[in-house]
Amino acid sequence: MKTDDLVAMLATGVAPVPRRAASLRLSVALLVGVPLSFAWMLYEYGMRRDLVQAMFWPMFWVRLALPVCVAVTGFVIVQRLARPGVRVHKVWLGLAVPLLVIWVIALVILLSSPAEERPTLIMGQTWRTCAMNIATISLPVFVAALIALKGLAPTRPALAGAAAGAMAGGAGAAVYALHCVELAAPFIAIWYVAGILLPTLLGALIGPRILRW
Amino acid sequence: MAKSDAERVLHDLFVRGLDGDAAAYRAFLQKLSTHLRAFLARRLFGWPDEVEDLVQECLLAMHNQRHTYQSDQPLTAWVHAIARYKMIDLLRSKAGREALHDPLDDDLAVFAESATEASDARRDIAGLLDSLPDRHRLPIVHVKLEGLSVAETAKLTGMSESAVKVGIHRGLKALALKIRESM
Numbered sequence: 044m045k046t047d048d049l050v051a052m053l054a055t056g057v058a059p060v061p062r063r064a065a066s067l068r069l070s071v072a073l074l075v076g077v078p079l080s081f082a083w084m085l086y087e088y089g090m091r092r093d094l095v096q097a098m099f100w101p102m103f104w105v106r107l108a109l110p111v112c113v114a115v116t117g118f119v120i121v122q123r124l125a126r127p128g129v130r131v132h133k134v135w136l137g138l139a140v141p142l143l144v145i146w147v148i149a150l151v152i153l154l155s156s157p158a159e160e161r162p163t164l165i166m167g168q169t170w171r172t173c174a175m176n177i178a179t180i181s182l183p184v185f186v187a188a189l190i191a192l193k194g195l196a197p198t199r200p201a202l203a204g205a206a207a208g209a210m211a212g213g214a215g216a217a218v219y220a221l222h223c224v225e226l227a228a229p230f231i232a233i234w235y236v237a238g239i240l241l242p243t244l245l246g247a248l249i250g251p252r253i254l255r256w
Numbered sequence: 257m258a259k260s261d262a263e264r265v266l267h268d269l270f271v272r273g274l275d276g277d278a279a280a281y282r283a284f285l286q287k288l289s290t291h292l293r294a295f296l297a298r299r300l301f302g303w304p305d306e307v308e309d310l311v312q313e314c315l316l317a318m319h320n321q322r323h324t325y326q327s328d329q330p331l332t333a334w335v336h337a338i339a340r341y342k343m344i345d346l347l348r349s350k351a352g353r354e355a356l357h358d359p360l361d362d363d364l365a366v367f368a369e370s371a372t373e374a375s376d377a378r379r380d381i382a383g384l385l386d387s388l389p390d391r392h393r394l395p396i397v398h399v400k401l402e403g404l405s406v407a408e409t410a411k412l413t414g415m416s417e418s419a420v421k422v423g424i425h426r427g428l429k430a431l432a433l434k435i436r437e438s439m
Contacts, residue, residue, distance in 0.1 A: 044381040046289050046374045049312050053319045053428075054282030056399045056406070058421075060274045064323035126324045127341065128333030196321040198341040255345075256317070256432070 065125040068191040069118060073214065076184030080218045084180050088222040102226040105148070109231065110216035112141040113239055117210025121188065124203040125195035138209060142236065149232035167225040170234055177238025181215025185242050189253065197254050204250020205243050212239030262291065262367035267331045274322060289315055290370035292339060297371060299343060306346060308377040309435075314342050316381075316432050336366040345436070384434045392427030395420040 044052075061067070084090075097103045116137030123129045153161055167173075188207040197203035216235050225231065266287055273281025292311045300307055318338055325334050385393060398409040399420065410417045 044312075044377065044385075046308060046312055046315070046377065047286070049315060049381060050282060050285040050289060052396075052400045053315065054273075054278050054285055055401070055403050056424075057273065057276060057278050057281050059276035060323050062274075063326060065326075126326065126329070126334070127321065128335075128337035129329060196317075196324045196338070198337050255436075256321070 065122040065195050068194055069122050069125070069188060069210075072187035072191040073118065073184065073210075076187035076211070077214055077218070079183035079187075080180045080215055083183065084218050084222055087179075088176065088219075090221055091224060094221065097226075100226065102228065103220075105145070105228070106220045106223075106226065106231050106235070107217055109141045109145050110213040110220065110235065110239065112213070113138055114210050114213030114217060117206050117208075117213055120206040121192065121203060121210055124197050124199060124206055125192055127196050127198050145228060145232045145236070149229040152228050161229075164227045164229040165233060167227060167230040167234075169223070169225060170230065173219075173223065173225070173230075173234040174237040174241060177212065177216045177219045177235065178241040179215075180219050181211040181213075181238075181242050184214045185211035185246070189246070189249075192254055193256075196256060197250075200250040200254035201247045202250070203254060204246035204248070206246070207250075208242035208244065208246025209239060211246075212242040215239075215242070262287075262370075263330065263332050266291075266367065267327070270322075270325070270331060271327050274325070274327075285315060285319075287370075288318070288335065289374070290372050291335075291367050293374065294369035294371035295339060295366045296343065298369070300346075303350065305378055306350075308374060309379045310342060310346055311374075312377050312379070312381060313346075313432070313435050314339050316428065316435065317342055320429050320432055332367055339366060379435065379438055381431065381435070384431060384438065387434065388427055388430055391415070391419070391423050392430055395423035396427045396431075399424055 091097060116134060119134050119137065120131055123131050123134070153164060156164060185208060188211055189204070192203055192207055216239050219238070220235075225234075266284060269280045269284035269287070273284050289311055292314050293307060296310050296314075297304070297307045300310065318335065321338065325331070385396060388396070394413045395409055395415070398404045398412060399406060404412070406417050406420050409415070409420045413420070415423065
């Protein structure tokens with residue numbers, strides 16, 4: 044087929060194309076994924092019983108704000124990486140700043156506590172399961188985001204996969220925070236961050252394999 | 257034509273095309289193919305035979321991904337990113353990583369030149385089209401090649417109208433995949 048014939052073929056019978064497809068499809072992925080994650084959290088782990096009481100503690104909101112920041116930033120980055128030729132610019136700071144903040148808070152708390160309390164602050168009671176739980180809860184958002192990305196055009200698939208993973212991990216951690224009993228900043232700085240990193244790494248690994256077009 | 261003029265003209269045609277104006281879209285693809293041809297020929301000097309194939313592959317990719325363009329973005333950047341992505345793919349399959357050094361991270365000069373002389377593509381897209389399953393092939397043949405409407409095609413093939421639309425969409429994506437595999 045000659046190029047002119049291909050051009051004629053492509054231009055014949057074209058319908059109007061919906062705009063802002065990247066934001067739209069990724070929003071749909073969140074709208075489908077987050078309720079599923081939430082339902083899974085309710086079914087498998089259950090909401091913490093003293094949730095209403097916990098809402099009066101500042102640390103409860105810090106623990107919720109960190110992953111929400113990561114999820115929102117992840118969304119902005121993915122929808123940029125999903126469109127050819129769009130740069131991410133300084134949006135990365137939306138991931139770096141919350142991380143730095145929680146690490147600084149954690150460090151201050153660790154340094155100001157007596158040495159014998161430090162292991163408890165870091166390990167809590169649930170360090171064995173926390174990161175894996177977050178990764179599991181983030182799975183519906185992760186899958187939905189990758190399906191959305193497959194219908195878009197990421198030219199840097201590893202980065203796009205990682206950003207989708209960060210978005211899913213952030214959403215998963217925010218949902219898990221409604222169950223989790225740990226409130227110590229050092230615990231969150233390590234295990235919540237690890238829980239978010241798991242899907243991020245997974246996304247970076249499988250992105251190049253499944254997001255090619 | 258100056259670079260910024262090309263951007264303006266192409267952007268205007270493309271946006272009208274995205275709104276469903278087939279004539280504007282066809283003019284866009286035609287102009288775009290001349291720019292792509294010159295852009296790729298300059299960078300693929302080692303493989304002149306590949307240029308027309310890659311032009312076609314880029315056109316199909318840009319058509320399939322046209323929903324990822326937002327009109328507030330410079331069209332040059334969008335076109336350049338896709339052309340570069342497809343070129344890297346080709347070079348990877350051709351020569352491995354050594355070939356990736358110099359020509360790729362260039363400026364956004366994709367509209368700077370144009371080459372109207374199309375040499376023949378070596379890969380035959382019509383042949384690849386024939387190898388698609390009927391649910392993809394028939395909608396493309398009737399709507400995109402013969403110019404029938406979606407409704408007429410639905411009647412002719414016994415498919416539903418939405419199946420015809422989906423068939424075109426998925427079929428062109430499947431075609432792009434076949435092109436990649438034939439590389």
